[in-house]
Amino acid sequence: MTSFGERLRDTLDARGPLCVGIDPHEHLLAEWGLDASATGVREFGLRVVEAAAGRVGIVKPQVAFFERFGSKGFAALEDVMAAARDAGLILIADAKRGDIGSTMDGYAAAWLTAGSPLEADALTLSPYLGPESLRTTLTTAVRADKGAFVLAATSNPEAYAIQSARTIDVAATDDESVAERVARDVGWINGSGAFSGGLGPIGLVVGATVDRTVIGLPDEALLGAPLLVPGFGAQGALPADLPTLFGALAPNVIASESRSILGAGPDGLAGRIEERAALYTGGARG
DSSP states (O other): OOOHHHHHHHHHHHHOSEEEEEOOOHHHHHHTTOOSSHHHHHHHHHHHHHHHBTTBSEEEEBTHHHHTTHHHHHHHHHHHHHHHHHTTOEEEEEEEEOOOHHHHHHHHHHHHSTTOTTOOSEEEEOOTTOGGGGHHHHHHHHHTTOEEEEEEEOSSGGGHHHHTSBOOOTTOSSOOBHHHHHHHHHHTTGGGSOOGGGOOSEEEEEOTTSOHHHHTOOHHHHTTOOEEEOOBGGGSBOGGGHHHHHGGGGGGEEEEESHHHHTTHHHHHHHHHHHHHHHHHTSSOO
16 A cells, blocks of 8 residues: 555645535534534535545545534544545544543544544644654554644644743753644654655644744744645635745645635535635636
């Protein structure tokens, strides 16, 4: 099996950077004429997968919107994820898991094991119990030809105070931001082997609305890492901003949009995906 970085590189080159979020907010369910139930989120997710297939290469279900309905919600999520896998889409489970020891082993088994009902190509992870706590999960992902995206500098403004804070490390010659420390502590995996296409399996979440210079994430801190970038669309960043925001790293960016696409409703969904995808690849103006 090819590595996650290689599959992602091929997908980005073939389909462009747009990633469609599968976020069945309650108000969207109502607008789509669906019940706020496990049945409703299942139908919502399947419609998004159907519209995304052949138009983009990546989807990202937000696990919380399914989890809220308990076991039936997880069953709905399993069906949506299976449909995405069958459609050949790269599937990023946005679960933001983060813990230590055997707990993380359990999460890795659930989300990154071939044949698991919740099998994804990659999983979002929180490093705030210490990036080192993720080591086993990250190495598990690599061995399974899966990927992970570790939160470094998220697009929500309330995270800035923590992610820009300076670390104190007696072993370091210079202090660094928390975001930079996270990037450094997980980036060693990408630098530990020669990965096809220049992309390693361990990515970082870096918001499009974040000033990377201020928060301490220069290009050299992100080399070799796929970048999952929220903040496009409803949060204000424009597709045309991507090359300016990321420069030489722009080819490694996954541009995540959800509300700007899902708000088109079930009838306008496929057309909206095509429109937004074209804005990233130069196929349209807007």
